[in-house]
Amino acid sequence: MDSKGLSKVGLDFEVRRIFLENEVKDIRTMQVNAPEFHNYYPNHNQWLDMALSEVISGKRVAFGIYKPAFGSNLSPTVKLVGSVILKKGLYANVVKESTFM
Numbered sequence: 001m002d003s004k005g006l007s008k009v010g011l012d013f014e015v016r017r018i019f020l021e022n023e024v025k026d027i028r029t030m031q032v033n034a035p036e037f038h039n040y041y042p043n044h045n046q047w048l049d050m051a052l053s054e055v056i057s058g059k060r061v062a063f064g065i066y067k068p069a070f071g072s073n074l075s076p077t078v079k080l081v082g083s084v085i086l087k088k089g090l091y092a093n094v095v096k097e098s099t100f101m
Contacts, residue, residue: 014078018062024052026080027062051085060087 018024028048031037037044054060065082 012067013081014066015063016066018064018083019055019058021056023064023080024055024062027055027064027083027085028052030080030083051087054087055085060085062086 018027031048032045037048041047051060052062055062062083062085064080066078067081069077069079071077
């Protein structure tokens, strides 16, 4: 990996920390209607709202997996294709995670 977090092999994906409100909205957009969550976790949307607000406040940490794409005006951009939301346990050195790709 180079200093920007890009893989030297093919530059296919970039992993970076998510903490800005507009980036957090991208996670919500990606997960809100995902059948993996709707089918197995009926309260996922409520949990997602809570977890994303904790990402913004710093109680949780989120990382996004991005790949190169083209925007609506055909300009190069990156697209969020996966995410992980982490929270350190209160009484143990354990990290709980929620991953989506």
